Amino acid sequence: MDLKSNHTSPVLTDTAPMSNSRLGIHSAIRPYPTNGPAFSSNLFLTIPRKKSGILDDVRSSLFDTMKSSSPTHNMLTKESSTETALSDSDLAYRHWLLKYPSALASFEQIAKNAKGKRIALFLDYDGTLSPIVDNPDQAYMSDTMRAAVSNVAKYFPTAIISGRSRDKVYEFVGLNELYYAGSHGMDIMGPVRPFSSDYKNCIRSTDKQGKEVNLFQPASEFLPMIEEVFRSLVEITKDIVGAKVENNKFCVSVHYRNVEEKSWSTLGDYVNDILKQYPRLRLTHGRKVLEVRPILAWDKGKAVEFLLESLGLMNSDEILPIYVGDDRTDEDAFKVLREANRGYGIIVSSVSKESDAFYSLRDPSEVSQDPFLNFTSTSCHGIPQDPGEMEEEKHDTLTFEYGVV
Numbered sequence: 001m002d003l004k005s006n007h008t009s010p011v012l013t014d015t016a017p018m019s020n021s022r023l024g025i026h027s028a029i030r031p032y033p034t035n036g037p038a039f040s041s042n043l044f045l046t047i048p049r050k051k052s053g054i055l056d057d058v059r060s061s062l063f064d065t066m067k068s069s070s071p072t073h074n075m076l077t078k079e080s081s082t083e084t085a086l087s088d089s090d091l092a093y094r095h096w097l098l099k100y101p102s103a104l105a106s107f108e109q110i111a112k113n114a115k116g117k118r119i120a121l122f123l124d125y126d127g128t129l130s131p132i133v134d135n136p137d138q139a140y141m142s143d144t145m146r147a148a149v150s151n152v153a154k155y156f157p158t159a160i161i162s163g164r165s166r167d168k169v170y171e172f173v174g175l176n177e178l179y180y181a182g183s184h185g186m187d188i189m190g191p192v193r194p195f196s197s198d199y200k201n202c203i204r205s206t207d208k209q210g211k212e213v214n215l216f217q218p219a220s221e222f223l224p225m226i227e228e229v230f231r232s233l234v235e236i237t238k239d240i241v242g243a244k245v246e247n248n249k250f251c252v253s254v255h256y257r258n259v260e261e262k263s264w265s266t267l268g269d270y271v272n273d274i275l276k277q278y279p280r281l282r283l284t285h286g287r288k289v290l291e292v293r294p295i296l297a298w299d300k301g302k303a304v305e306f307l308l309e310s311l312g313l314m315n316s317d318e319i320l321p322i323y324v325g326d327d328r329t330d331e332d333a334f335k336v337l338r339e340a341n342r343g344y345g346i347i348v349s350s351v352s353k354e355s356d357a358f359y360s361l362r363d364p365s366e367v368s369q370d371p372f373l374n375f376t377s378t379s380c381h382g383i384p385q386d387p388g389e390m391e392e393e394k395h396d397t398l399t400f401e402y403g404v405v
């Protein structure tokens with residue numbers, strides 16, 4: 001099979017229906033059957049498979065996708081060629097900003113829209129709170145970023161939704177005042193709330209501080225399978241220099257950022273070979289990373305809905321959810337907000353790319369400067385703060401008029 005053929009569908013396409021217009025609970029995750037499997041079979045995505053081979057569509061285009069998936073690949077190619085190419089990309093970026101205006105420059109507008117509403121903030125980790133680096137184990141966030149995230153969490157309910165395992169992202173962030181969702185939302189530790197029966201697989205647990213929490217793990221039955229696949233992937237890729245396989249609990253990342261381009265197709269073949277043995281797993285694609293995950297209709301968008309529901313923030317008139325993220329997996333969350341016509345996504349990107357976000361920030365350093373993250377009780381009058389988290393004297397700011405001081 002020609003790995004360089006020009007197919008446009010790089011990874012398996014989810015054919016499950018997308019969220020309806022209400023930012024409610026998707027029909028695909030409505031009440032689980034009271035008996036039978038741990039989760040409803042309608043949580044499974046339907047993936048069309050060709051007769052000729054289980055993942056042939058994917059395999060045929062994987063190499064192309066791996067090449068084009070990282071903006072830095074395109075940038076480097078251009079940077080090393082001519083100055084004209086560079087200014088072309090600058091021009092393209094400026095043009096792109098017309099469609100996705102800078103969230104910094106648009107802050108007043110955003111704050112006006114937020115007036116009288118309670119903000120709920122959702123943050124991706126890699127590429128959003130921490131810069132992309134070669135070694136995934138060293139993707140640290142800056143102290144400035146940590147202080148900003150800690151600050152904003154005092155005012156608004158704030159959650160981190162990452163492809164990493166929940167434990168790992170907590171290790172990096174180290175803040176107790178947030179909610180954490182790992183494994184692309186398949187592992188959520190949220191507040192204790194009286195849950196609707198929509199969510200089976202939701203159990204009471206305690207966090208690292210011993211506080212009672214709700215733990216939602218819709219893919220829990222996949223755990224042994226994911227561990228097995230992780231081990232197989234480590235084994236099969238061990239001779240590919242630079243390849244790194246990361247166990248993210250309910251999904252596995254196969255990194256090729258440090259693999260020579262000539263070995264990318266071999267790596268892609270290896271991953272596909274393993275996946276052929278696991279029809280209940282699928283492949284998605286991040287920034288120079290292939291991600292193996294269960295065929296479940298669950299993603300970061302669903303995680304946002306789940307957290308809003310569990311935070312008791314589903315009242316559409318009063319809540320303004322904001323999601324900040326940088327890669328394709330974050331698009332699921334942008335899309336949920338866009339389709340529900342409430343709140344918005346902010347895409348973090350220094351290159352132009354299509355997105356369902358409304359605004360943009362260039363990189364994590366701009367994220368750390370975002371006025372929302374640096375919110376103070378007097379900086380954005382009119383935006384209600386989370387009364388549960390506020391110090392007492394802040395309560396009367398709820399009725400202030402909008403105005404940036």
Ligand SMILES: O=P(O)(O)OC[C@H]1O[C@H](O[C@H]2O[C@H](CO)[C@@H](O)[C@H](O)[C@H]2O)[C@H](O)[C@@H](O)[C@@H]1O
Pocket residue numbers: 124125126127131132133134135136137139161162163164246248253255257286287288289291327329
């Ligand atoms: O949802 P996220 O928090 O953005 O996690 C997505 C993946 O991020 C990490 O990989 C990415 O960042 C690495 C460190 O900067 C970089 O080396 C890698 O090339 C990127 O793909 C993480 O290691 C993955 O497990 C996450 O799935």
